Amino acid sequence: SxxxxxxxxxxxxxxxxxATMNCSYKTSINNLQWYRQNSGRGLVHLILIRSxxxxxxSGRLRVTLDTSKKSSSLLITASRAADTASYFCALxxxxxxxxxxxxxxxxxxP
Amino acid sequence: DAxxxxxPRHKITETGRQVTLAxxxxxNHNNMFWYRQDLGHGLRLIHYSYGVQDTNKGEVSDxxxxxxSNTEDLPLTLESAASSQTSVYFCAxxxxxxxxxxxLFFGEGSRLTVL
Numbered sequence: 615s616x617x618x619x620x621x622x623x624x625x626x627x628x629x630x631x632x633a634t635m636n637c638s639y640k641t642s643i644n645n646l647q648w649y650r651q652n653s654g655r656g657l658v659h660l661i662l663i664r665s666x667x668x669x670x671x672s673g674r675l676r677v678t679l680d681t682s683k684k685s686s687s688l689l690i691t692a693s694r695a696a697d698t699a700s701y702f703c704a705l706x707x708x709x710x711x712x713x714x715x716x717x718x719x720x721x722x723x724p
Numbered sequence: 725d726a727x728x729x730x731x732p733r734h735k736i737t738e739t740g741r742q743v744t745l746a747x748x749x750x751x752n753h754n755n756m757f758w759y760r761q762d763l764g765h766g767l768r769l770i771h772y773s774y775g776v777q778d779t780n781k782g783e784v785s786d787x788x789x790x791x792x793s794n795t796e797d798l799p800l801t802l803e804s805a806a807s808s809q810t811s812v813y814f815c816a817x818x819x820x821x822x823x824x825x826x827x828l829f830f831g832e833g834s835r836l837t838v839l
Contacts, residue, residue: 617766645826656814656830657767702766706826709774710755710818711782716766 618646618686618703618715626721633690635718637703638683646679646686647704647712657702660688693722726751730815730831738839743802745834747815754820756798757828758782758790760811767814773798774820805838812836 618637627633637646645664649657663670663679663686670677676689690697700717707713728749737743747756754775759767769782771790779790787809789801802809812835816828 647827649828654833656832657816657828658830659827662825662827704828710820710826711757711769711772712826712828713769714759714767716764 617713618705620701620703620715620718623716624719624721626723627693629693629695629722629724631693633693633697633720633722635688635701635720637686637688637715639686639703639705640684641705641707643681643705645706646677647706648675648677648686648688649702649704649714651700651702651717653699660701690720693720695722695724698722728815728817728829728831730813730834732834733832734835736837736839737805739805739807741805743805743836745800745802745813745815745836747798747800747831748796749815749817749829749831750796751817751819751829752795753817753829754795755818756792757816757818758788758798758800759814759816760784760809761814761833762811770800770813771798802836805836807838810836810838 618639621636647662648660651657661672674691679686702717704712704714731746757772758770768784773792815831
């Protein structure tokens with residue numbers, strides 16, 4: 615399967631805390647992407663990390679990639695209520711097709 | 725601003741009826757995709773297209789068809805709707821060639837209920 619698998623699948627935290635979620639996969643990759651989905655909306659691309667990168671930052675987001683363990687993590691620092699959403703990792707396979715994990719549901723309590 | 729729009733956003737239909745979900749993008753992207761999203765399954769690829777007149781089956785294509793007559797549109801047709809096709813459908817697009825990193829741009833989704 616080309617899918618990534620997120621862990622934990624559900625996470626509830628207090629505003630201001632950090633949220634960490636993980637994605638494991640089985641195949642070799644060129645890049646791994648993270649997307650956010652707010653309730654009732656489409657997915658929005660957050661960040662892409664290439665296979666030759668180990669860490670990447672974007673605002674309050676930090677993504678790491680360990681290709682030896684076939685895993686990635688997404689850290690959201692200083693979480694806000696607006697970060698309440700589902701987060702998906704996605705792997706590219708074939709010709710520009712993306713396979714998505716089942717998602718992490720994150721609830722940030724004000 | 726360029727965008728990708730889906731219509732209708734919500735539809736209720738009956739088993740056996742033909743349904744078409746529209747997807748229109750103004751990004752001028754060659755690549756377009758249809759996914760369905762169901763609890764416990766995440767997003768699964770239905771059909772995709774890399775350009776005009778090109779269509780390909782994804783992992784859950786049975787009961788669905790697409791056509792690509794121009795760059796902007798990729799309508800998804802359910803030939804004979806079944807209750808198992810009740811789902812939220814997402815259209816997405818991406819550029820091809822050197823600009824392509826695999827990042828997808830998603831529409832807001834179409835919620836389909838088949839009774």
